[in-house]
Structure formats: structure tokens, C-alpha cells
Amino acid sequence: MTTATTDLHRPATGPAFQGIGAGRKIKNAVATTLVALAFLVAVVPLVWVLWSVVQKGLQPILSADWWTHSLYGLRPYDDRGGAYHAIYGTVVQALSTALLSVPVGVMVGVYLVEYGAGTRLARFTTFMVDILTGVPSIVSGLFVYALWISILGFGRSGFAVSLSLLLLMIPVVIRTTEEMLRIVPNELREASYALGVPKWKTIVKIVLPTAMSGIVTGVMLGLARVMGETAPALIVGAYASSINLNVFDGNQANLPLLMNDQFANPETAGFNRTWGAAMSLVLIIMLFNLLATVISRLSAIKK
Amino acid sequence: MSDSTLADRSASAQETPRRARVSHGTLEPSRGGAASSPDTPEGPISTANTAQGEPASTPVRRPGDRVFRGAAVGSGAFIVVLIAAIGLFLLLQAVPALRANQVGFLTSGVWNTTDPNGLQFGILYLLWVTVATSVLALALAMPVSLGIALFLTHYAPRRLARPFAYVVDLLAAVPSIIFGLWGIKVLGPTLVPVAEWLSRNLGFVPLFAPGNVSIGGAGNVFTAGVVLAVMILPVITAVSREVFERTPKEHIEGALALGATKWEMVRTTVIPFGKAGYVSASMLGLGRALGETVALYLILSGTNAAPKLSFFDGGATIASKIALGSGEFNNELTAGAYIAAGLVLFALTFAVNALARTIVAGRKGSA
Numbered sequence: 001m002t003t004a005t006t007d008l009h010r011p012a013t014g015p016a017f018q019g020i021g022a023g024r025k026i027k028n029a030v031a032t033t034l035v036a037l038a039f040l041v042a043v044v045p046l047v048w049v050l051w052s053v054v055q056k057g058l059q060p061i062l063s064a065d066w067w068t069h070s071l072y073g074l075r076p077y078d079d080r081g082g083a084y085h086a087i088y089g090t091v092v093q094a095l096s097t098a099l100l101s102v103p104v105g106v107m108v109g110v111y112l113v114e115y116g117a118g119t120r121l122a123r124f125t126t127f128m129v130d131i132l133t134g135v136p137s138i139v140s141g142l143f144v145y146a147l148w149i150s151i152l153g154f155g156r157s158g159f160a161v162s163l164s165l166l167l168l169m170i171p172v173v174i175r176t177t178e179e180m181l182r183i184v185p186n187e188l189r190e191a192s193y194a195l196g197v198p199k200w201k202t203i204v205k206i207v208l209p210t211a212m213s214g215i216v217t218g219v220m221l222g223l224a225r226v227m228g229e230t231a232p233a234l235i236v237g238a239y240a241s242s243i244n245l246n247v248f249d250g251n252q253a254n255l256p257l258l259m260n261d262q263f264a265n266p267e268t269a270g271f272n273r274t275w276g277a278a279m280s281l282v283l284i285i286m287l288f289n290l291l292a293t294v295i296s297r298l299s300a301i302k303k
Numbered sequence: 304m305s306d307s308t309l310a311d312r313s314a315s316a317q318e319t320p321r322r323a324r325v326s327h328g329t330l331e332p333s334r335g336g337a338a339s340s341p342d343t344p345e346g347p348i349s350t351a352n353t354a355q356g357e358p359a360s361t362p363v364r365r366p367g368d369r370v371f372r373g374a375a376v377g378s379g380a381f382i383v384v385l386i387a388a389i390g391l392f393l394l395l396q397a398v399p400a401l402r403a404n405q406v407g408f409l410t411s412g413v414w415n416t417t418d419p420n421g422l423q424f425g426i427l428y429l430l431w432v433t434v435a436t437s438v439l440a441l442a443l444a445m446p447v448s449l450g451i452a453l454f455l456t457h458y459a460p461r462r463l464a465r466p467f468a469y470v471v472d473l474l475a476a477v478p479s480i481i482f483g484l485w486g487i488k489v490l491g492p493t494l495v496p497v498a499e500w501l502s503r504n505l506g507f508v509p510l511f512a513p514g515n516v517s518i519g520g521a522g523n524v525f526t527a528g529v530v531l532a533v534m535i536l537p538v539i540t541a542v543s544r545e546v547f548e549r550t551p552k553e554h555i556e557g558a559l560a561l562g563a564t565k566w567e568m569v570r571t572t573v574i575p576f577g578k579a580g581y582v583s584a585s586m587l588g589l590g591r592a593l594g595e596t597v598a599l600y601l602i603l604s605g606t607n608a609a610p611k612l613s614f615f616d617g618g619a620t621i622a623s624k625i626a627l628g629s630g631e632f633n634n635e636l637t638a639g640a641y642i643a644a645g646l647v648l649f650a651l652t653f654a655v656n657a658l659a660r661t662i663v664a665g666r667k668g669s670a
Binding site: 020027031038039045046048053116125128133136139140150170174224229230256263282 | 477488587626
């Protein structure tokens with residue numbers, strides 16, 4: 001009878017779960033390694049770029065003059081002066097871009113989510129926003145040159161730079177607004193309508209305030225992106241080595257233009273100014289990114 | 304849903320002039336509601352126009368609503384007009400210069416715009432450098448971003464996936480002028496030995512033969528392509544990641560239940576599902592590479608010599624040529640020559656982006 005029991009314990013067929021063959025195992029390991037390596041390949045240039053900027057740009061920005069003086073009247077080899085004219089220009093141009101782009105961008109977002117959902121115009125607009133996202137920055141500079149400077153006859157100024165950044169900024173604001181409006185709970189809208197509140201007031205007083213923190217975050221991130229744009233500034237802006245407080249008139253420097261100007265300066269001072277400007281630009285962009293994160297953490301939509 | 308009833312009310316508004324007048328003046332919702340009450344005493348009892356079966360509620364079409372709606376729709380239309388305006392105004396400015404052009408715009412490589420009365424400009428050489436840098440960048444970036452996207456969606460530990468994705472996105476936050484500066488001053492010199500080795504050992508292939516600038520200067524298509532590849536990595540990765548994330552759980556679990564290894568699961572479920580998205584992501588990256596200006600403006604060494612169709616050519620792309628010529632924008636004709644080049648760039652990126660979006664939209668529809 002012992003044989004019967006052993007028969008019972010022996011499976012009729014081979015084991016259902018067979019070990020994974022060596023070839024498959026090796027393939028799997030190779031794939032895993034390659035995929036992880038790909039990520040490292042992306043990290044290396046990021047660290048390398050940031051390291052180069054810090055290594056070469058930290059020393060110039062440590063002097064107090066860097067933040068309080070312009071390069072007015074300094075010769076190419078004078079290792080003094082600072083970038084405050086360019087920092088001012090960068091910030092002011094970015095802010096005027098924000099002032100112009102936010103109303104338009106938010107209204108387009110409102111249209112796409114609250115009014116146009118599903119209509120043909122809305123679909124076409126969404127497509128065009130995608131196209132606008134892909135418009136090269138140099139083309140936006142050329143467009144502003146063609147319309148604002150060549151046809152309307154205005155001069156090169158900080159404001160013209162803002163106008164060309166506007167084209168790059170608007171799609172960012174639209175995307176963010178759209179995304180944020182979509183996650184506003186519908187119950188809020190319905191509750192408001194049920195109280196007899198008109199649609200426009202519902203949007204202005206209920207929907208937009210709920211989505212506000214997200215929109216602000218998106219705007220800050222977008223600003224951080226457009227601040228470093230150089231191409232449009234080369235076409236419609238003009239570098240000035242002294243401070244110009246008026247964004248609407250005359251040459252106004254910004255950090256990318258300063259870098260471009262000093263890149264051609266072969267002296268040590270030029271090297272320091274270029275990399276110092278790069279470092280300042282990275283710092284300002286980091287500051288804007290940080291602010292964006294803080295704002296979104298402090299006031300996220302509670303579900 | 305009270306909104307739809309409001310709309311119904313407005314439909315019958317025109318029929319009862321008296322009530323309509325009342326509601327037109329009211330902004331307050333509560334008062335609007337009162338005015339719309341069907342049994343208002345002063346309402347006309349029998350008007351020929353008031354049908355019996357219709358709800359007799361009154362229309363509320365508030366001026367505020369109309370203005371706000373108009374502003375929203377107007378802004379939407381504005382975007383469409385804006386794109387058309389970009390094309391139109393570039394064309395308007397380009398036509399006079401194209402008329403005055405003394406060489407073929409698409410068939411010549413000469414670029415001589417210093418004398419507005421003897422304009423000679425053609426984009427042939429620019430086109431080669433533009434296409435060569437972009438395609439090289441794409442060839443380098445595509446496999447790497449596929450790996451990164453897979454790593455972030457299916458390999459990285461859950462808790463680290465988000466910070467890791469943030470790190471890759473940071474690459475997109477670095478301004479292109481800084482990439483350019485780094486490319487020519489730091490990366491370029493490091494790549495020179497690699498370039499020399501390639502040129503020595505693979506020189507029989509025309510692409511690796513010596514170009515029209517010296518390899519030692521690093522200002523060639525090769526360096527530019529590598530820098531561009533780094534710049535478009537985050538673009539391709541971000542879109543592919545989104546698509547890979549949407550792979551149906553059932554497919555993944557099914558593959559794993561059948562005994563697939565992780566790689567086999569990825570190969571049989573994630574990649575087939577996300578292929579279209581990955582292709583369109585790469586095209587978005589290509590669009591970005593074609594339009595990149597300042598990095599290439601700093602990296603590429605200028606030359607007037609004809610390119611030798613090698614990776615070690617210098618010169619300029621369409622975009623960087625425009626940036627190089629920014630100092631010449633002092634008369635309509637010269638500016639027009641650069642604007643004509645910009646128009647080509649706009650058309651090129653428009654086509655590439657439109658194609659990419661169409662692929663991704665089709666994918667979304669079927670998924």
C-alpha cells in the first residue's frame with residue numbers, strides 16, 4: 001500500500017511553474033540595468049551643468065557690488081561692477097509678461113472648460129494652443145519685430161521683449177488654468193447655481209478662487225521658463241550696460257543679454273561676468289520654482 | 304443645472320416684452336428669480352404669442368453673463384487669430400525681401416544681406432545644419448528617454464518615482480543660453496577627443512569625414528547635437544511617461560500572471576500600448592530641436608564655406624542664423640530676409656507639432 005500513497009503525491013504532469021530560463025533572466029537583468037542607466041545618463045548632464053555654473057559663477061556674485069551696481073562706465077577688463085541692471089530688467093520684463101499673459105490665459109482656460117467644452121471652436125483652440133506651445137522662441141521674437149517694431153513703428157525696448165515672451169507664456173497659463181479648473185468639484189458650481197447665482201459670478205467668485213493656488217503655481221513655473229529666453233531678446237531687445245528703470249522706452253538689459261554681451265569679452269572680467277550672470281539666472285529661476293512649490297503646498301485644493 | 308432652465312427662460316423672453324424689460328435690468332440673482340415667477344400679477348394674461356404648453360418662466364440674460372461669456376469666447380478665438388497673425392505678418396514682411404532676392408531662396412546657400420540693394424540669401428546650408436543637429440539629437444535622445452520613461456513608470460521604487468521625475472524636469476528648467484555656454488566651454492572641449500577618434504576611425508563614412516571647420520574647435524554639428532539631445536530629453540520623457548503610465552493594469556497583470564519577466568511584461572504590454580505616444584513625443588522633441596536658437600548660436604562656429612555633409616561641419620541653423628543677424632535688423636529688406644527664414648522655421652515646426660499632436664490625439668481617442 002505504500003506505493004499507492006507515493007503515487008498520490010506524485011503529480012501526473014510536470015510542475016506547473018517552471019523556473020525561468022537563464023537566457024530570459026539575463027535579458028531581464030540587462031534591460032533593468034539599461035533602463036536605470038538611462039536615468040543616470042539624464043542626471044549626469046544636469047549635475048554637470050549646475051556644477052559648472054556654481055564653480056565658475058559663485059565667486060563673482062559673492063561681492064556686494066554684484067547686486068547693487070551696474071556695469072556703467074566700466075572697461076571690458078575692469079573686474080568690478082555688477083549685474084543689478086540686468087537682474088532688474090529680467091524681473092521687470094518677467095512681471096510685465098505675467099501681467100499681460102495671466103488675464104488672457106485665464107480667460108482662454110475658462111472658455112475651454114466652462115463655456116466651450118465639446119464645441120468645435122474649443123477643439124480648434126486646444127489644437128492651436130498646442131501649436132503655440134511649439135512655436136520656437138525666435139519666431140515669436142520675429143513676429144513681435146514684424147508687427148510691433150516694423151509695422152507699428154515702436155522701438156526696441158524691454159516691453160517688446162515682454163511681448164515676445166507673452167507668446168511663450170500664454171500657452172503655459174492656459175494649460176495650467178485648464179487643468180486646475182477641471183479638478184474644481186462640480187458640486188461647488190451646482191450649489192452656486194442652485195442659489196441662483198449667475199454663471200459668470202459663479203466662475204469669478206467660486207470656481208476661480210478655488211483654482212487660484214494652482215494657477216499661481218503654474219504662472220510662477222511658466223515665468224521661470226521664459227525668464228531665461230534669449231532669442232527673442234536678441235531680436236526685439238537691446239543690451240544696455242547701465243540701469244534703465246523704464247520698461248517701455250530705451251535699451252534695457254536682462255541677464256541673458258548680459259551673458260550674450262560678455263560672452264564676446266575675452267578678458268577674465270568677461271568670463272566672470274558671463275558665469276556670474278548664469279549663476280544669478282539659475283538662482284532667480286530656482287527662487288521662482290521654490291515660491292511656486294511653497295504656494296501650491298500652502299493652498300492646495302482640498303477634496 | 305439651473306443654468307439650462309435660465310436659458311429656456313431666455314427663449315421665451317422675446318415674446319413678452321414687458322417682462323423682458325424687467326429682467327434685463329436686474330443683476331441680482333434673487334430678483335431675477337422673482338421676476339421670472341410665472342404668476343407675477345403684472346404679467347400679460349393672454350398674449351397671442353404665449354403658447355399654452357410652454358413653461359411661462361421668464362428669461363434671465365444678465366449683462367454680466369453676456370460680457371463675461373463674450374470675453375471668454377473672444378479669448379479662445381484670439382488664440383486662433385494669433386497663430387494666423389504670426390504666419391500672416393511674417394509673410395507680409397518676408398515677401399518684399401524674397402522679391403528682391405537675387406539667388407534662389409531654397410536652392411542657394413549664399414547669405415549676403417549687408418547690402419539691401421543686392422540681397423542674396425538662400426537657406427540650403429542652414430537647412431542642412433538644422434536637420435543634421437536635430438536628427439542627431441533625436442537619435443541620441445530617443446533611446447535614452449525611452450529608458451528614462453520606462454524607469455520612472457515601471458522600474459523606480461514608487462516613493463522615489465516622483466522626485467526622480469522632478470529631477471528630469473529640472474533639465475527643462477535650465478535656460479538654453481546656459482546649455483550653450485556649458486556646451487561650448489565645458490562639454491565641447493571634453494568631446495574633442497571623441498570627435499577626433501570618430502573622425503580617425505570612421506572617416507571613410509562621409510558623415511564622420513572632416514567637415515568645414517576644425518574639429519579641435521568643438522563648434523560643430525556633433526557637439527551641438529549632443530547638447531540638443533540633453534535639452535530635448537525632458538520633453539520626450541514627459542510625454543512618453545504620461546502614455547506609459549496609462550497602460551491598462553489588466554494587461555500588465557495578465558502578462559505577469561502568464562509568467563513573464565518584468566522586461567517581457569514591458570515589451571509585450573507597455574511598449575505596444577505606448578508606441579504611438581512615444582513616437583509623437585519624439586516628434587515634439589524634434590520640433591523643439593528644430594527651433595532651438597541660443598544654445599546653437601553660442602556653440603556652432605560660423606563659416607561661409609559649403610558644408611561637407613559631415614557631423615563635423617560648422618555653420619548655423621536657421622534659428623541661430625536669425626539670432627546671429629539680429630544686429631542687421633535695421634532696414635526692412637534685410638530684416639525681411641531673416642523673417643523669410645523664420646517663416647520656413649515656423650512652417651517646419653508647425654507641421655512637425657501638428658503631426659505629433661494628431662498622433663497623440665488619435666491614440667487618446669482609441670484608448
